[in-house]
Amino acid sequence: MTSIGLRSDLVVPLGDGGRIPLLGFGTWQLRGREAYEATRWALEAGYRHIDTATGYGNEAEVGAALRDSGVPREEVFITTKMPPDHVGRERRTLEESLAKLGTDDVDLWLVHWPPGGTAGVDSWRAFIEMRERGLARAIGVSNYSLAQIDELTQATGATPAVNQIKWSPFQFDRAMLDGCRSRGVVVEGYSPFRAARLDHPVLRRIAEEHGKTPAQIIVRWHIQHRVVVIPKSARRDRIVANIDVLDFALAPDEMAALDDLGHG
Template identity: 40%
Template sequence: MAFDSNDMMYVTLSNGVKMPQLGYGVYQVGAEECERCVTDALEVGYRHIDTAQSYFNEEQVGAAIAASGVDRDDVFLTTKVWLEHYGEGATRASVEDSLRKLQTEYIDLVLLHQPFGDAFGAWRDLVRLYEEGKVRAIGISNFYVDRMVEFCEFNEVKPMVNQMERHPLNQNTELMEWEKKYGVVPEAWAPFGEGRGDLFENEVLAQIGAAHGKSTAQVMLRWNLQRGVVVIPKSVHRERMEQNLDVFDFSLSDEEMAQIALLDTETSSFFSHADPKMIQWFAQIVEERKTNHDHRKDKKNW
């Protein structure tokens, strides 16, 4: 597919930085195929890549961008700080490590991956890196409404983005109202809910798709784009990468948007970050990693 980058939609963050509203996510893309996948994604036209320290593929992302021939300034690059790197000093060191692995002088967006532990200390480091120009924008991820409001109220520099699970079965609509109050741009992880709840086969989405000659995947992405949400679908298949990018030549009517709004179950398709047992699990992972546990074997979603 020849993709015309003029077709891309953008959001402007509170500090004026422009972010492509559709990007390519590399969670669960193994290190062995990540470089090929990011190369494909850049070739088909993606100019926004979402990785994380905890995906263990930053080196492959960096190598693919460096070899692509695409100007570094034309790619919007996000990474996320993992929990064991939270705290003043540790967060800075981890971002400097990410910069090396990603082979870049700056990162466009750095997020705190989880709302636990010394997130405030980590934030102070991110603010300094932002002020030094090593990071163009900073934000948070998986901060539910109470934690996001707390974080915005008790920090001078507000997060610019909140990356959360957002798909038709878990829409996080109330959170969006609060994000708007604080100028936080909503971003969706798992914009397809990874297909859970049979989302790719959902009849409402399929009927809407048929009316536009589009797939359920494309309807899901278009719905979030029209709500003002940034989306970062993942696929290891080049033809799906192309399909997921081909969402700028149609639009959903108000009625279709309202039909999709009715699919909301207001429940995570994965797990709740407010579940005390999950918080214990996160703490345990951090502890295990300190004792050289092989973290690549962790199968849970974050």
């Protein structure tokens, strides 16, 4: 199986160096054996980007799946996240993540939510230090507003490489996308299906026209927007199907119709 995560047309550059695969595997709510098996299936299916978090309680299973898969560590982009209530113990949090994952570093470390609703400048300084020490190859944020991103940049001179936010055709926010891009921040979408109505008639019509499922249309829509997408499933058939999106393209009018779903 081709490892899609390594295709050069399916990666986007990160502002602080490196590249992030556009397609990744989400692991929220996967625990224990289920997390291990699903991650193994994802790696087998060709995913080369795994999204976890301290808060998901599955870093050890993700790490074990990666080791047992035989896929070399350097071929897989690993993201984890620091919970906002870990402010003040950033280094320990990252070291614990690395110990569970069984890796020397992560490719991307995110502030999971704005700590206490603030930008969390002190935490961000600690993130920068961890990047400089080589424990995180890139650092970013999640669930941040553009104003909070600007606050971090103005205070430290270091712009988050990524903002991971809820994203789907039903959440399409052109101002956020353009605002992130103009700042050099890659938009990474989460909950592509949970934030959508998979039975919406427009989505179903487009899916039928392409002989694809609504879920596949949503994943394809992200890729054509160059927005990172990290669908989660516990089911092997869906894990495989969710990235079977490279044999068709959405036409400009279809992209526009999908962009509009959030405004209908």
